[in-house]
Amino acid sequence: MGLEGATIWLREQRAEDMPLLQSLRNDMRTQGYNKALPPDYTEPMLRGRFEERRFSLDRDDAVFIIERKADGRALGFIAYGNLEPRHNTMVGMGMDQEVWGSGAAREALDLLLGFLFLELGLRVVHMWTISENVRAVKLAEKLGFVISSRKRESCYKGGKLGDTLLMDVLREEYLDPRGLTDTLPKLEDAPGSMRNPPL
Amino acid sequence: MTASFASDWDDLPAHLQDAVDNVLADEAEAEARVVAPQLYGSRVALRPFESSDDAALYEVLQDPRLDGRRNLPYKHDPWIPPSLHSTAAIREDWGAREHFLALAVFEPASGNLVGYTAMGWGWDPLCPWVNLVVAPEHWRAGIGREVVALLMDFLFGTTVANVVSCTVDAWNEEGIAFVTAVGFQPTGRYRRDGFCNGRFYDTLTFDLLRREWLALEEARSDGA
DSSP states (O other), X not given: OXXXXXXXXXEOOOGGGHHHHHHHHTOHHHHTTSTTOSSOOOHHHHHHHHHHOOOOSSOOOEEEEXXXXXXXXXXXXXXXXXXXXXXXXXXXXXXXXXXXXXXXXXXXXXXXXXIIIIISOOSEEEEXXXXXXXHHHHHHHHTTOEEEEEEEEEEEETTEEEEEEEEEEEHHHHHGGGTOOOOSOOGGGOOOOOSSOOO | OOOOHHHHHHTSOHHHHHHHHHHHHHHHHHXXXXXXXXXXXXXXXXXXXXXXXXXHHHHHHTOGGGXXXXXXXXXXXXXXXXXXXXXXXXHHHHHHOTTEEEEEEEOTTTOOEEEEEEEEOTTOTTXXXXXEEEOGGGTTSSHHHHHHHHHHHHHHHHSOOSEEEEEEETTOHHHHHHHHHTTOEEEEEEEEEEEETTEEEEEEEEEEEHHHHHHHHHHHHHHO
16 A cells, blocks of 8 residues: 555545645645645545546656554645656645644655655656745755755745745665665766767 | 628718727727837847748758757657657647747748747746757857847746746756856756766756846947
8 A cells, every 4th residue: 555654654545635635725835836826726626636537557647645654644745747767756745734843744755755766766856846935945955855956036925036946866865875775777877878968 | 791890980970980080099009009029130030830841940950969959849859850750740749838939040031940949938927938949050150149139028028027047958068158148147957857978967057037137138238
């Protein structure tokens, strides 16, 4: 069943999760800075999106529900998309504010990173956030992400212009601190060349 | 029965005709106040692609000096020149995308295609992005600089854009020199964004704020 951590599961979405996803969509503290506005999503809208998902073995995205093992409560979601196989992807998450600071978000992101690097064999994982979202930046930094690009004055929230931040973590930045050995070839040093690139 | 609007209006009673004339005069005045997007430079002009451009676009894309620099839609390999069939598919892909505009860069005098450019803004017109490819035989002729000026005038003059961004692969020294020379500021990088020569490379990110562009324009006009 999904991905198991010490205190949480990352499991598939279910119909009964729709009220939680609806509330996260409509929470200006968690979703208010992006194109998800306005915060007027209905449960049928979320259910429709959920039911539209079709079986495929050629997947480039995923949405997991973060479920607490102790009591089975759904705490939020974590997702990735735009996956380039064996190369990179973009992650995002949303947590019920009641469990902010509990460590569940950190465990969920750590668990997803483990899946992306150790099962899918990715080389780099990206995430977008905004300069105002200090909690997200600090959480990501604890797990090895760094701010790699800052798009200036490109977001607007609460009447203020802010920066859009690109954060990323490289494969070895995930593996090394955890004492994990990388058995994939170190492509940076691989022989062979393509035409023309003046590297 | 067919009749133009003008002939219909000509047949109106005098008191209604006066009202129509006043409305038309107001519209003409309002239209005169609108600054039309200037997509014609001194040497090149920009226009949407037509299917009749496929052969010329195909020829431009075959140049090996463009390897890795073709800025093609996702899933078209930038290192492999596309076939004529793929070129048509690329042009159709450009035309089908929302919040996106791909334009042919051509010389009005000859009609020759000398490059192509694209801009997009996703869901947020506050922060569009641009890219540009100039056919290698026209490199270092000032075409790129003129196209950037047309693009910035268009984006800052006819949209609410506050910042325009672009990306350049870290190995592309000419590209980096160009975007910084026209005013873009370095803002970071996508690490390990691409792979060639057996190595990963980063893609560098740049942006240009509205006020920075306007200051550059003012400085240029002062110096002119």
